Structure formats: structure tokens, C-alpha cells
Amino acid sequence: xxxxxxxxxxxxxxxxxxxxxxxxxxxxxxxxxxxxxxxxxxxxxxxxxxxxxxxxxxxxxxxxxxxxxxxxxxxxxxxxxxxxxxxxxxxxxxxxxxxxxxxxxxxxxxxx
Amino acid sequence: xxxxxxxxxxxxxxxxxxxxxxxxxxxxxxxxxxxxxxxxxxxxxxxxxxxxxxxxxxxxxxxxxxxxxxxxxxxxxxxxxxxxxxxxxxxxxxxxxxxxxxxxxxxxxxx
Numbered sequence: 641x642x643x644x645x646x647x648x649x650x651x652x653x654x655x656x657x658x659x660x661x662x663x664x665x666x667x668x669x670x671x672x673x674x675x676x677x678x679x680x681x682x683x684x685x686x687x688x689x690x691x692x693x694x695x696x697x698x699x700x701x702x703x704x705x706x707x708x709x710x711x712x713x714x715x716x717x718x719x720x721x722x723x724x725x726x727x728x729x730x731x732x733x734x735x736x737x738x739x740x741x742x743x744x745x746x747x748x749x750x751x752x
Numbered sequence: 753x754x755x756x757x758x759x760x761x762x763x764x765x766x767x768x769x770x771x772x773x774x775x776x777x778x779x780x781x782x783x784x785x786x787x788x789x790x791x792x793x794x795x796x797x798x799x800x801x802x803x804x805x806x807x808x809x810x811x812x813x814x815x816x817x818x819x820x821x822x823x824x825x826x827x828x829x830x831x832x833x834x835x836x837x838x839x840x841x842x843x844x845x846x847x848x849x850x851x852x853x854x855x856x857x858x859x860x861x862x863x
Contacts, residue, residue, distance in 0.1 A: 682855035690849055730794055743794035
């Protein structure tokens with residue numbers, strides 16, 4: 641059973657703080673993704689990674705960076721959190737392009 | 753660019769059929785998906801269809817694909833209160849590694 645876990649379900653941070661969101665998958669998947677989910681906007685892709693140390697910008701990468709030092713772990717970094725980054729963040733992983741994409745439970749981040 | 757659109761809300765009575773609609777713009781879409789998100793949870797794949805198919809049935813779920821109109825629908829037969837959730841349409845196409853999601857349709861099932 642594929643499992644994608646995220647380090648926190650809820651997180652509250654202050655404006656200007658550096659924030660790390662961690663995601664771990666246990667099925668040796670090549671591809672990992674970070675999305676943010678906002679009401680009425682659906683899921684928007686922030687960054688993805690198709691291999692260790694490889695990353696590509698998604699549709700809304702501004703204000704974010706990522707790190708993938710090990711195959712199973714993909715981290716999303718907010719260098720200086722801002723209130724407009726308050727959102728639900730979803731991590732996902734997938735083996736090949738046509739395979740099912742598995743999601744973590746999400747991290748609800750509030751930036752005050 | 754790619755765009756996937758859905759209506760935001762649908763309300764049905766328990767036992768009725770639900771039809772959730774989705775339109776997409778990219779004609780090179782290869783796979784189209786329906787995901788379900790229950791409150792407080794991540795997304796879970798419900799079903800998917802290859803772009804060379806026009807229909808797929810899986811128990812209470814029927815997916816219809818009209819490639820000419822770039823229109824995808826999900827029909828849920830005998831809708832139950834447990835079907836209340838947000839349903840996302842998504843597509844992936846040649847030359848892109850990541851899925852593009854619609855805005856999600858919140859299905860409310862009334863007893």
C-alpha cells in the first residue's frame with residue numbers, strides 16, 4: 641500500500657519565517673510534486689521533481705524552493721513566509737507518467 | 753496553455769444520479785482522471801480514462817469522454833451521503849510530466 645506522508649497536518653508561522661514542509665513516500669516513486677489548494681482555484685502545481693536532485697518549476701513557483709536529496713523525500717521551502725502563502729499544501733508521488741498519483745493528507749499552513 | 757474547468761457546486765438527493773462535468777482545452781491530453789477529496793483528507797483516485805476511449809464504467813461510476821468537445825463527465829449512480837466530497841477532474845498530456853487539475857466540484861448529497 642503506497643503511503644505518502646507529510647510532516648505536519650497543521651502549521652502556524654509568522655510573516656518572514658523560513659518554513660519547511662516535508663514529504664516522504666515509501667514506494668520508490670520517481671516523480672514527486674508539491675501543490676497548493678485554495679478554494680475555487682483547485683490544485684496548482686508549485687514544483688515537481690522527477691529524480692534525486694532534479695526539479696522543475698510548476699505554474700506558481702514564486703516564493704518557494706524545493707529540495708530532493710533522497711528519492712523518498714521532497715521538501716518544500718518558503719524562504720520568507722508571507723500571508724498570501726496561507727493555504728493547504730499537498731504532496732504527491734507517482735512512478736511513471738501514466739500511473740496513479742498518490743497524495744498525502746495535506747498540511748494546512750497559516751501565516752500570520 | 754492548459755486549462756481544466758468545472759462547476760463549483762452540485763447538490764443532489766440521496767438515491768439520485770449525480771453528473772459532474774469538466775471541460776479541458778488541450779487536445780493532446782492522453783489521460784483524464786477523476787479524484788475525490790473527502791473532508792480533511794488528500795485526494796484519492798476514483799477512476800481514469802485513456803483519451804482513445806469514450807466510456808468507462810466501474811460499479812456505480814460511469815465516465816464519458818467527448819474528445820471533439822473536450823468534455824469529460826463523471827456519473828455516480830444511486831448517490832449516497834458518503835459520496836459527499838470534492839471531485840477533481842485532471843488531465844495529463846504529451847510533453848508535460850504533471851497533472852493539471854480543475855477547480856473541483858463540491859458534491860452535496862441531501863438525505
